[in-house]
Amino acid sequence: MSFEIDYSTYTLSELQEAYSTIDKNAYPDRANEIMSRIQALLSDESNLETNKETRISDSNIASRDKVKFNGNGTEYFAIWIVNILLTILTLGIYSAWATVRTNRYFFSNTEIGSHRLNYLAKPIQILKGRIIAVLLLATYLVMASFYPVGGFVVLLIIFACMPYIVCFSMRFKMRMMSYRNIRFGFKMRFGRAFVVFVLFPILGIISLYLAFPWVMKKIDEFLYENMTYGDRTFIPKLSTGEYYAATLLSGLIGFISIVFSGIVFGIVAYAVNSIGIENSEVLGGVFAIVGMAFYLLGLLVASSFYTAYIRNHVYNNTRVEGVAVFESEVLTFPLAKLVLTNYFLLFLSLGLAYPWVMVRKAHFFANATTIVVLNDINNVIGANNADANATADEVVGAFDIDLSIG
């Protein structure tokens, strides 16, 4: 059995992976080709490294600014509430227009080096995708309710289609965004997507989740290295160790908070019992709630730690070829505080504070991000692609498969 493999689409790390696993006696030609490609890429890399160094040291920098988010909660509230009303009154049709307005509001209010991002999707693209997604979701729910086995089969099919769903939805997301009249893009590599989104997760489960941080890294790497800006590519240099560090440390924080709240709860319960205070049941209940609150706070800090750690790592180690370097300094406690206060805002306002919550979040992440734009951006040329379709994007949304690339 023999088939052609196009190694030209492989990245350096994938080539190295391929070289270490290939049977060099059976396929000497392929092994040679891989090796020469590795060497070519390595020399490119070192050139780029020096280029990048000289560029930045030459102060060949167009701008070095914090990302600025110009939206405000009150303005967005008006847009949001009108969007919802019109969506219900039009039996959902307007939701496509609403989505475009919402996305445009957040994209075009994001300012990088005194220029804004632009959002290019047309409502009809969104509407088509949305109708298909609703039909798919309804089919799945009907199957699952009337034929549980059939519902399971539908889920399996969706899982098998994950590579396509991920690639198409990423391409749509990226293609609908432009900066300085140049579109972003996403290289669709279904084969690699199958490996990353289907095989690796299965491997992760077989390894009793021990390999999961590595799987997460592979997923992020796939998402970022296939992003493009005009004719330039994104280059992430992610480290598996950092993913393990993030996982272990956030796990440790979670564990400590569980133990701590358990101890507090135990001591108090014992004290209440032995003193024999009246209404000890009520008091016990109060302390159970306090213990629970400690526990939830611990989990919040743990998840904020993970989010901040990984985001910082990914941003600080990703650049756009000759165009931009990212810096991210999200801190754990401010992030936890943001999430907690947002939660309270939503709760106390019965959801009406949602627009302010979203704007606060956008401000927070913009404020923690610095983008160095290099002068070479003036030489970027737009790449021409066929129009992306919103279907896969919508399928992802409706089935709630969240790909965090925040």
Add this chain to the structure above:
Amino acid sequence: MDENLIIVKGDYFQHGSAACINAKLKFYASGLIFVELDNNTSFSINKDEISITNRLGSLPRELTLPNNDLIVIESDSLVDSWLSDGKRDISFFERSPKAVIASIMLVPLAFYFVFAIAIPAMAIAFAPAVPEWVVKQTTQQSMSILERTSLEPSKIDENLQNELKTEWQSLLYEMKLDHQDFTILFRDSDTFGANAFALPDGTIVFTDDLLKLVNYDKDILTAIFVHEVGHVEQHHSIRLIAQSIATSVAISYFFGDISGIFEVFIGTASTITSNQYTQEAEWEADNFALEKLQQTGRNPLDFAAGMQKFSELAPEMSDELQILLSSHPLTEDRIQNALDFSESNLDDLTLYIQNK
């Protein structure tokens, strides 16, 4: 000097290039735009020839020329009214305080209408229309899963089982229902405890624990049986499935692009909604049972007596939260409903149970 002339600064990008060129734009009342670029080129173009992004908040306006060159200019009221020719678009509502306040009041009403009126009405219309073979299929699948996982053969005396079955079959005949094909099963189950449930094709299951709970009182068991018949007769299972599917689709449609903590609220709202639907179904089945018991010359108090047994088994807190979080109405309220129906009070019920 033309008084209607508007002059603004903008960023100019040629198609396919990220290089930014400073531009000066002059808008004439005639609809003509004169563009002067920093690289000493200039041209004029008519407003009809370019595509302009809608006004949204205070976002800059993006002017795309026929050759896909892009000009970005700041939004201000003069520019905006020149670009729109004074025509109103959706942003007019977004900046009108009246429209926003009206929206705040109308949105909850509209959601209430969708989830409390439109979806249930749709489900009620839809349930009887589901073909018989689909109902049979569904029931068989659920029943075979239940038989395998949580049901054991009954340990109740077979004579009693047969007696009840015979009596209930003739009662079914007496009630003159649309649906005639009922299957009555007795099963032992740890999972279900003291319980009875109906599947959409007319299969009604009683657990051994339920028979023990009511001391094998035939009248009470009959009352519970008629309640379960009510569920089948009114297509409750299919209706609830339809309601839950429609609710899920509607929720994911309206709130599909919302993620994170907001989902907690949506999940809670969805649970509460579906609890309202099941509580509604329980009330309908209760009232069905009470009416049929009376019609066939039985005592509706038997149903109250059955509920009384349940409340002794699991005392419940009667607070608002309980009502929201439970799939069934409060037992206390159901007893009261049965008492009201038979124009009795709690003392009558206690007496009735004692005399049994």
